[in-house]
Each structure stands twice: as C-alpha cells, then as structure tokens.
Amino acid sequence: GESVGLHLPTLSVQEGDNSIINCAYSNSASDYFIWYKQESGKGPQFIIDIRSNMDKRQGQRVTVLLNKTVKHLSLQIAATQPGDSAVYFCAEISYNQGGKLIFGQGTELSVKP
Amino acid sequence: DVKVTQSSRYLVKRTGEKVFLECVQDMDHENMFWYRQDPGLGLRLIYFSYDVKMKEKGDIPEGYSVSREKKERFSLILESASTNQTSMYLCASRFLGQGRNTGELFFGEGSRLTVL
Numbered sequence: 001g002e003s004v005g006l007h008l009p010t011l012s013v014q015e016g017d018n019s020i021i022n023c024a025y026s027n028s029a030s031d032y033f034i035w036y037k038q039e040s041g042k043g044p045q046f047i048i049d050i051r052s053n054m055d056k057r058q059g060q061r062v063t064v065l066l067n068k069t070v071k072h073l074s075l076q077i078a079a080t081q082p083g084d085s086a087v088y089f090c091a092e093i094s095y096n097q098g099g100k101l102i103f104g105q106g107t108e109l110s111v112k113p
Numbered sequence: 114d115v116k117v118t119q120s121s122r123y124l125v126k127r128t129g130e131k132v133f134l135e136c137v138q139d140m141d142h143e144n145m146f147w148y149r150q151d152p153g154l155g156l157r158l159i160y161f162s163y164d165v166k167m168k169e170k171g172d173i174p175e176g177y178s179v180s181r182e183k184k185e186r187f188s189l190i191l192e193s194a195s196t197n198q199t200s201m202y203l204c205a206s207r208f209l210g211q212g213r214n215t216g217e218l219f220f221g222e223g224s225r226l227t228v229l
Contacts, residue, residue: 008153032216043117043203043220089155093216099144099207101218105155 008087012110019077019111023090023104028071030092030102035064035075038106039086047075047088077109085111116140119204119221126228132191134224136204144207145187146218147171147179149200156203162187194228201225 013019025033031052036044050057050064050073057064063076073090089106093099120135138145146161148171158171160179168179176198180188187206191198202225205218 034217036220041223043222044218045220046217049217091218095216099216101158101216103156105153 008106008108010108010110012112013080015080015082015111015113017080019080019084019109021075021088021107021109023073025071025073025090025092025104026102027092027094028068029094029096031095032093033064033066033073034091036089036091037086038089044089080111082111082113085109117204117206117219117221119224121224122222124224124226126194126226128195128228130194132194132226134189134202134226136187136221137185138206138219139185140206140208140219141184142206142208145181146205147187147189148203148205149173150203151200159189196228199226199228
C-alpha cells in the first residue's frame with residue numbers, strides 16, 4: 001500500500017452511506033494486516049485487523065476483506081457518520097522479517113452531513 | 114487502557130538547536146518506534162528499538178539519534194535541528210512475542226515540531 005504523491009486519495013461520502021477504502025499491499029508473505037484511523041491532529045488508532053489465513057473479519061460497523069491473490073485489502077464502513085471523517089491507512093506485517101511493518105499512504109475519508 | 118505518551122504536542126525550535134522528543138509507554142512493550150509523518154509521504158520509520166539499550170536504524174535515520182535507557186522510555190534526539198525536520202513525529206510501541214504475534218502498534222498523539 002504505497003504510493004508517491006503530494007495529495008492523499010480522497011473519498012467523499014454522504015452520511016448514512018457505506019464507505020469502501022482500498023489498499024494494495026506490497027508483500028505477498030505478509031502475515032497480518034491492520035487498519036488505522038487517524039483524525040486530524042491526533043495519532044493513528046487501531047480499527048480492525050486480519051490475519052493472512054482469513055479473508056474476512058467483521059467488527060462493529062466495519063469489515064475488512066483480504067484478497068491475497070491480488071494483494072488487496074479493503075475496509076468497509078457501514079452507515080458512515082461524520083465522526084468517521086479521518087485518514088485511514090493500512091499496515092502489513094511480516095513475521096519472518098522480524099515483524100517489519102509497511103504502511104500504506106492512506107485515504108482521506110470525508111463525510112458530508 | 115494502553116497508553117503511549119509523547120511529552121510535547123507542539124514545539125517550535127530554531128535551526129541548530131538540539132531537540133529532545135520523549136515518549137513513554139505503560140504497557141511493558143519491548144518494541145518502540147519513532148516515525149515522522151509528512152503530507153504525501155506517509156509514515157516513515159526513523160529508528161526503532163527491540164528492547165532496552167537496543168536500537169536499529171529505520172528508513173530515514175540521518176540527522177536523528179535515539180536513546181532507550183529504560184524499557185518504558187524511548188527518546189528521539191535531533192542533534193542540530195534543520196528546517197527540513199519540520200514534521201509530525203509519532204512514537205509507537207508494541208508487544209511482539211511468541212504466542213502473541215499480532216504486532217499491532219499503539220501510537221502516541223504525536224509531536225508537531227516546527228524548525229525556524
């Protein structure tokens with residue numbers, strides 16, 4: 001999940017709609033994946049995780065989908081609320097590389113009331 | 114609740130000054146990390162520490178050093194601050210051990226440093 005550029009990808013949704021945020025990860029041997037949420041001026045916060053032996057995991061209003069064939073991770077947020085506005089980024093971890101983390105650049109989610 | 118505390122939320126320093134950024138975690142985590150975050154560049158790893166007294170260079174260590182004298186504390190040092198070190202600095206920690214291999218990072222709230 002890395003891209004180079006000056007601006008984050010942006011997703012704008014209407015309050016109440018579902019949001020889907022995507023991440024293309026880089027290491028096919030990664031064992032574990034995390035989604036973080038970062039609100040303006042704050043540190044990233046854990047949202048949900050998934051191990052590489054799973055393809056779906058659900059939390060409260062959030063679902064993470066993992067497609068190892070195409071190295072793709074997605075975060076689905078149901079009934080998006082204004083408080084969901086933030087930057088979301090994925091992280092991948094490889095245990096056979098000492099737990100090395102690679103972060104995606106992130107997507108900015110903007111929720112319109 | 115887990116907690117990673119960064120001593121300063123906002124700092125303004127002058128070019129050439131020595132800057133200390135302090136980070137303390139209360140979770141008895143072995144691993145601690147310093148990242149900087151810049152628009153369009155995402156999170157970049159400066160230094161990390163697997164355990165007390167240990168340190169490893171990350172992807173962008175130039176101009177920085179670190180200290181890990183106690184398990185709970187990881188300090189980032191800018192020996193001579195420069196304007197290109199103006200950034201948001203994020204400290205993180207995690208447990209990474211056998212039988213509990215998740216590797217989730219817990220982040221502090223960040224320290225926004227401006228170097229004039």
